[in-house]
Amino acid sequence: MPDDRTLGAPAQPGSGTPGAARVLVALYAVFALAAGARAGVQLATRFDEAPLAYLLSALAAAVYLVATLALACGPAGRRVALAAISVELVGVLVVGTLSLADPAAFPDETVWSGYGRGYLYLPLVLPVLGLLLLRGSRRAAGPTGR
Incomplete structure (x- = not known):
């Protein structure tokens, strides 16, 4: 079994986040699978109904998959995880706002529609938790962030 550093945990033991890092990696993996399966079915069977929504899903x-893999790499994947999670947060905020401001532009839900209301708002909470975890792991790793 890999040690905690390979699962996105801080390099220093005793910081209290290895379990949180594992849960976060698991959540991102579940979201990658759920969003990917949903998008795959929608793109294959109903693409012409709401292409923008299905492509956004x-x-x-893809963003969830990249975040999952980067978080699982631990400190080595920190920058990629930070970029993926930042893109995710911007996506949730932009798509969430646009889907509420102009519902006609989104005839079907995306993962990020209404800030993730179809997924109990977890798409909005998940990147915040991810960024907090990455911030904590950087502090635990020391002033250089390595």
């Missing part, structure tokens, strides 16, 4: 799945 596929983008969300």
Whole structure:
């Protein structure tokens, strides 16, 4: 079994986040699978109904997958995880706002529609938790962030 540093945990033991890092990686993996499966079915069977929504769901799945893999790499994947999670947060905020401001532009839900209301708002909470975890792991790793 890999040690905690390979699962996105801080390099220093006793910081209290290895378990949180594992849970976060698991949540991102579940979201990658759920969003990817949903987008795959929608793109294959109903693409012409709401292409923008379905392509955004596929983008969300790709972002979740990249975040999952980067977080699982631990300190080595920190920068990629930070970028993926930042893109995710911007995506949730932009798509969430646009889907509420102009519902006609989104005839079907995306993962990020209404700030993730179809997924109990977890798409909005998940990047915040991810960024907090990455911030904590950087502090625990020391002033250089390595």
